Amino acid sequence: MLRGMTTVAALPPDPATVTHLLYLHGFRSSPRSFKAQMMAARVARDHPRVTWCCPQLPPSPAAAWALIEQTVADWPRAAMAVVGSSLGGFYATRLAALTGCRAVLLNPAVDPARDLAAHIGEQTAWHDPEERFFFRPEYVLELRELVVSPLPDPARVLLVAATGDEVLDWREMVARYPGSPHHIVPGSDHALSDFADHLDAVIDHLRLAR
16 A cells, blocks of 8 residues: 555746745654654755744744744745645644745644643643643634635645654645645654655655755
8 A cells, every 4th residue: 555645747847946944743742753854854954045934932822823924924925835744734834825935834733722722721742742832712713713714725735644643634634724735644643753765755846945
């Protein structure tokens, strides 16, 4: 069985190359995410001209979005891209919708206000269980306020969805991104533990400068 299947035709020609790349991690995660570190190493090795940024996102969605806006404020819109995992995929969707930038969404959260309402209260950080934070009730409303309408240029957004995701429903992801290329991963899991097998597809879509 194929490790990944792309179900939408190849993208149309686009001469622009990406010189600035933002990575957005998921809920309870951090820049220490193995996917973030794997991407950082690949970019540093093969694309040294690309500016890489993977900030620690605060628990508040409003504060997270403010940080994202601040981070990309001076970036060239035609030459920037974003990769988002899980909740980071939700934020990346908003960024792609508002800027038109290229994006890759890794098992993205489609309706995080609905899903995270069950996680209100004290949480532990995934990469450091000693680090704790509170996910507050008002954060659910903040998530609702960040929802965007359908993407203006869906072909610039690659969805990577694992059918074995134990947290989110890959079918919801596919339905949320019509017109986008879909890289469907049979099996796997929410963390995309086999991310190394799909990194080439991610890099190819981003069209990073060399």
